Amino acid sequence: MSLLFLALGITAAQIILGLAMACAVFRMLRGPRAHDRVLGLDALYVTAMLLLVSYGIQTGRTLYFEAALVIGLLGFTGTVALAKFLMRGEVIE
Amino acid sequence: MMQAPDLPTWAALLVGFLLLAGAVITLIGAVGLLRLGSFYDRIHAPTLGTTGGMMAILLASMICFSVLQSRPVVHEILIAIFVTLTTPVTLMLLARAAIYRDRSAGADHVPADGGQRDEGSDA
Numbered sequence: 001m002s003l004l005f006l007a008l009g010i011t012a013a014q015i016i017l018g019l020a021m022a023c024a025v026f027r028m029l030r031g032p033r034a035h036d037r038v039l040g041l042d043a044l045y046v047t048a049m050l051l052l053v054s055y056g057i058q059t060g061r062t063l064y065f066e067a068a069l070v071i072g073l074l075g076f077t078g079t080v081a082l083a084k085f086l087m088r089g090e091v092i093e
Numbered sequence: 094m095m096q097a098p099d100l101p102t103w104a105a106l107l108v109g110f111l112l113l114a115g116a117v118i119t120l121i122g123a124v125g126l127l128r129l130g131s132f133y134d135r136i137h138a139p140t141l142g143t144t145g146g147m148m149a150i151l152l153a154s155m156i157c158f159s160v161l162q163s164r165p166v167v168h169e170i171l172i173a174i175f176v177t178l179t180t181p182v183t184l185m186l187l188a189r190a191a192i193y194r195d196r197s198a199g200a201d202h203v204p205a206d207g208g209q210r211d212e213g214s215d216a
Contacts, residue, residue, distance in 0.1 A: 002106055013115070020124075024139075036135065050142070053169070
């Protein structure tokens, strides 16, 4: 009974996180200006990282944790590079 | 598709509740990102997912793997520390870039300058 609740809860949480990713993608595609798109991308990678952690809970494997850590690292680097590009027009100076 | 790890009752209920709470908090932040009016309002919304949602889901993961392997598993703390440290940095950089772009474009509704700070000289 409680395992059924857990299975339903994990699936519902994944669907809800997918909806949140859809909101972020919508903002990334529509965003009136460039910094709105970067903000949408930032929200998108954080939500994708949480979705990977929930997959890890579902399958009981720790492999997904490492994937989530890599997404967090690369997303941070990408957002900082994009913000720097918006500020100065170049990434490395 | 519908599968779950073999947890005792209390852990299953706790993990399911924490996962659902974290996902709903993240969705509220994403809806705010979608619906709020200006960029300076919107930049606050996704932080709901990077604080509350992230904490709840990582806590669920820590409880799940600690019970499954019957020893304390805390490597999710790495993600928590990293996200907590990096989110303010990225959003501050992004907000400063947005203020700089809005001012140089001459847009209205730009937040006023707080204090005597030379814009962008220390970046």
